[in-house]
Amino acid sequence: MCKRITFLLFPVLALAACASTGTPPAPDDPLRVSCAPAIGDGDALVVSVIIENVSDDTLYLFDISRMPYLLEEGSDLLILYGVNPPDPNVDYFFIEIPTTKALPPGARVEGEIGLTPLRLGDHYSLPRERNSVVMRHGAVTVQCAVGWGYTPILSPHEEQSVQNITQLLEWQHLSQAEAIQVQFP
Numbered sequence: 001m002c003k004r005i006t007f008l009l010f011p012v013l014a015l016a017a018c019a020s021t022g023t024p025p026a027p028d029d030p031l032r033v034s035c036a037p038a039i040g041d042g043d044a045l046v047v048s049v050i051i052e053n054v055s056d057d058t059l060y061l062f063d064i065s066r067m068p069y070l071l072e073e074g075s076d077l078l079i080l081y082g083v084n085p086p087d088p089n090v091d092y093f094f095i096e097i098p099t100t101k102a103l104p105p106g107a108r109v110e111g112e113i114g115l116t117p118l119r120l121g122d123h124y125s126l127p128r129e130r131n132s133v134v135m136r137h138g139a140v141t142v143q144c145a146v147g148w149g150y151t152p153i154l155s156p157h158e159e160q161s162v163q164n165i166t167q168l169l170e171w172q173h174l175s176q177a178e179a180i181q182v183q184f185p
Helices: 002-018 165-171
Strands: 031-039 045-053 059-062 069-073 076-081 100-103 108-114 138-149 173-176 180-184
Touching: 031 138, 031 173, 031 180, 045 076, 045 138, 045 180
Parallel strands: 076 138
Antiparallel strands: 031 045, 045 108, 059 100, 059 138, 069 076, 138 173, 138 180
């Protein structure tokens, strides 16, 4: 009898060893992004952004002077150092594929973006400075996100691995900071 019980327990243990323990945890984000509200020159409301490569790999960030973009998402704002998807209802004549710059392991980039006056803009619009001012008052949630990839995007004169917006959006990973609250006057 004891021999039979041992024989019956072995398959149960084998099944337990093969059973799934659930989805493995996602690897840590290789890019750490933080943002904080600040006061700039002339009491302007700004958000200070720090982007840091915390991985052992060189990562590639967009290298375009028009970034970051400032977009509305419902009643919130998104500061985007990346490319947003195009509006499917608009026929664009030309979509810019931005080049990238290397961010070696341990390197960091710091910047500020002004929120007053508030001028919105995305990858497909005019430079933000040429857009009209949008009025906001009171507390607003702000999210900061950074687009990046593991391979560089070179200028059009060099061999190009990313040639259209679909490939660009597939290439882009997004890392986000914790959302913050800012207080508009």
